[in-house]
Amino acid sequence: MADLETFRRETKSWLEANAPASLVGQIGNELEGTWGGRKATWPNPDAKRWLDVMAARGFTAPTWPKAYGGGGLEPAEAKVLAQLLRELRLPPPLIGFGLTMIGPTLLRFGSEEQKTLHLPRICRGEIRWCQGYSEPGAGSDLASLQTKALRDGDHFVLNGTKVWTSYADQADWIFALVRTNPTAKKQEGITFLLVDMDTPGVSVSPILLISGKSPFCETHFQDVRVPVANVVHQIDAGWTVAKALLGHERTMIADAFGGAGPRPDKKGGRSYLAELAASKLGEEQGRIADPIFRDEVAAFEMESRAFALTVQRTKDAARAGHQPGSESSMFKIYGTELNQRRYELLVRLLGPDALGWEGPGFDEADLEITREWLRSRGNTIEGGTSEVQLNILAKHVLGLPS
Amino acid sequence: MQLVLTEEQELIAATARDFVAASSPVSRFRALRDAGDPLGYSPALLREMGELGWLGIAFDEKQGGAGLGLAELVLVVEALGRSLAPEPFVGGLALGGFALALGASPALQSAWLPGVLEGRKVVALAHQEPGSRHALTRIGTRAVASGSGFRLTGAKSQVLDGFGAEAVIVPARTAGGGDDRSGITLFLVGKDAPGLASERAIRVDSRNAAQLHLDGVVCGPESIVGKLGEGASLLEAVVDRATVVLSAEMLGGMAAVFEQTLSYLKTREQFGVPIGSFQALQHRAAQVYMEIELARSSVMAAARSVDAGETDAAKLVSLAKARCSGAYLLAANEAVQMFGGVGMTDEYDVGFYLKRARAAELTFGDAAYHRQRWARLGGY
Incomplete structure (x- = not known):
């Protein structure tokens, strides 16, 4: 414990000395965070400085081994670091699927060469990754995927299409599931492959969503040659890797939707939601004037808090050495449904002000809420539908028969 | 706040669970009900629980307790809730006991607390x-x-x-x-x-x-x-503690009735297959599971928060009671539905859980009451 206090003290003064003042109060979410990569742009050069200084200390991937560019921190130390960042209102220096999805997967399944090559480049924000899982014909039934990988000497030749490849247009590498054995049982002919997006034959086209914008793309492979050395784990054993990675993805989604806890409110003050409700609906004797909305705001806040506490409980248990189970499915369901409820409530609080599509006559923040409401409808579909997660809970946690 | 049990807490939970399984199956509660027992609980078993130190867990050592807190007491009460053990932990120990401990004069404390913590007396x-x-x-x-x-x-x-x-x-x-x-x-x-x-x-x-x-x-x-x-603030402090204790009892009840439901889903056959293989029931069971997990986190957080005297302890107490009220009723209602016709019979135990879930919900404020309280404490 004394060591942890020392770590807290030293890290705090280091952060205070090194964090650019212009970043205080910035949010590191999907829209505003630093994703890095070869195509990265830096509207605020301080964001680049923040990335570099944190990466040099291993703090972009705090718990990864130092040998691969991580910080080598114990889980308890990493929790302290995260707390300090929140306390000092600093955004994470780097976000993205390299840190949350492919990195942890390579640490567990990657060859030494793969780890040495890819992990440091992820930590330094040099390479941005995207995910090639779903296909036009393989959604919830992911294992029926058909992207072909034919062996040709020490290469595979890829042909097929991946869909819902988030940010593929800005990514440098893609991790993809491909079919290497068309005759085996469907889960047993799949291989997990790392592909440089600069390879000839890779092309990307964007997908427009109902929200009017979208990070999603289709990624096409036409006679793309990929070295056999880019196979993660073993040929035809990609399903094992894929499932493990889906666990990381579900945890990431849950964290993004409130699992990391509510944003700290002003001391003793109202939450953002309560303040918005009070400003839109008026107040009577210090209460939100509309008792039904007041009740709904409270119900939502309480559900969020209970969810955040449950995510915390799982993390605390993991730190104490308990084996994690299939809880990530629960977090995926609950986190995404909460996010949907949040935006449902927000648009109804805005009332007619929520009906704008673009200016003039509408407030910028209100327009954002409307777009995010539409976007949130996809949360319970992407990353494994709620129904697929319920299947996983029923079978693997509750032990109900097939 | 760490939402994980320490080794000592694991031991308390396991001991309580073993004791309750051996000495207090649901059939004991059923027998008391059938007999129309005026007390509705066993004074002898209450004394035994006092000897085990359960009643004094959350009381100061100088008051004759073990000097632990609600974080430990809730583990015992959860075990009791699993089998609907009717001993007076909520009204007697939590309401009466904590009122004495928090508010009574030294003279009243020495006259009454030892008897309460030894299970010889009940103060409501x-x-x-x-x-x-x-x-x-x-x-x-x-x-x-x-x-x-x-x-x-x-x-x-x-x-x-x-x-x-x-x-x-x-x-x-x-x-x-x-x-x-x-x-x-x-x-x-x-x-x-x-x-x-x-x-x-x-x-x-x-x-x-x-x-x-x-x-x-x-x-x-x-x-x-x-x-x-000036009794209002004492009354509220005492009822907040009792609310955490009741929530823990509810947590035990919902977990037990859900386990019984799962077991039934795996063994009861219709159309030649276990009914638990039907997706319509699987998804509903998974929903119950999630609600219980959220209720558990809320109870653990509320107990620790009250123990630590944190500023938002009252909010977490309301959270625990609101979550447990919803989750226990859901688990019990779904149990009756999934057991089908036999779930409606007095012979099966699931009806006992349904009745207790409703009674507990309407004690110390239901979910709607605690949402209002949460809003008030949240400044809106």
Whole structure:
């Protein structure tokens, strides 16, 4: 414990000395965070400085081994670091699927060469990754995927299409599931492959969503040659890797939707939601004037808090050495449904002000809420539908028969 | 706050669970109900629990307790809740015991607390009146000054664990009216006090509760628990603790009835297959599982927060009670539905859980009440 206090003290003064003042109060979410990569742009050069200084200390991937560019921190130390960042209102220096999805997967399944090559480049924000899982014909039934990988000497030749490849247009590498054995049982002919997006034959086209914008793309492979050395784990054993990675993805989604806890409110003050409700609906004797909305705001806040506490409980248990189970499915369901409820409530609080599509006559923040409401409808579909997660809970946690 | 059990807490939980499984199956509760037992619980088993140290877990060592906290007490109560053990932990220990520990004079404490923590005596607290619903300060019982003391007149309803109790702590108005927070005073009234009439209330959950009538009951100044006219905050602090204890009991009940449901889903066959293979039931079972997990986190957080005296402890207590109210009812309703026809029969135990879930929901405020409280505490 004394060591942890020392770590807290030293890290705090280091952060205070090194964090650019212009970043205080910035949010590191999907829209505003630093994703890095070869195509990265830096509207605020301080964001680049923040990335570099944190990466040099291993703090972009705090718990990864130092040998691969991580910080080598114990889980308890990493929790302290995260707390300090929140306390000092600093955004994470780097976000993205390299840190949350492919990195942890390579640490567990990657060859030494793969780890040495890819992990440091992820930590330094040099390479941005995207995910090639779903296909036009393989959604919830992911294992029926058909992207072909034919062996040709020490290469595979890829042909097929991946869909819902988030940010593929800005990514440098893609991790993809491909079919290497068309005759085996469907889960047993799949291989997990790392592909440089600069390879000839890779092309990307964007997908427009109902929200009017979208990070999603289709990624096409036409006679793309990929070295056999880019196979993660073993040929035809990609399903094992894929499932493990889906666990990381579900945890990431849950964290993004409130699992990391509510944003700290002003001391003793109202939450953002309560303040918005009070400003839109008026107040009577210090209460939100509309008792039904007041009740709904409270119900939502309480559900969020209970969810955040449950995510915390799982993390605390993991730190104490308990084996994690299939809880990530629960977090995926609950986190995404909460996010949907949040935006449902927000648009109804805005009332007619929520009906704008673009200016003039509408407030910028209100327009954002409307777009995010539409976007949130996809949360319970992407990353494994709620129904697929319920299947996983029923079978693997509750032990109900097939 | 760490939401994980320490080794010591794991041990307490395992011991309690083993003891309850061996000494208090649901059939014991059923037998008490069938016999129309006036107390509705076993005084001998209560004493045994006192000897095991369970009653004193959350009380200071100088008061005869173990010096631990709610974080440990909830583990024992959860185990009791699993098999619907009706011993007086909520009304007797949590309401009466904590009121004595937090508010009583040293003289009252030494007269009553040892007996309570050893399981020899029950001291209840009358937190409810006819028509008061969940409002703790809506008190019509009046305490009129008389000589050096007071005369209490009024009625108290559903005094938990109050029938056969050695004493009852009675909140009464020494001033004010309506829902006023000021002017409330708590008095300890012995069971044989002239003017006190106690009658067993027969409730849907078969648990011990009393209806009290006070007709000029004389109380001296030495019987005041807490401060004259300032009993509201003591009452709220005590009920908050009792709410955490009740929530823990609910957590045990919902977990147990859900386990029984899962087991039924795996064995009951229709159409030639176990009914648990149907996706319609699987998804509903998974929903119940998630609600129980959220309820568990909330109870753990509330207990730790009250123990640590954190500023948002009251919010977390409301969170725990609201989550447990919803989750226990969901688990019990789904149990009856998934058991099908037999779930409706008195022969099966699931109905007991449904009745207890409803009774617990409507004790110390339902989910709607606690949402209102959360909003008020959140400044809106």
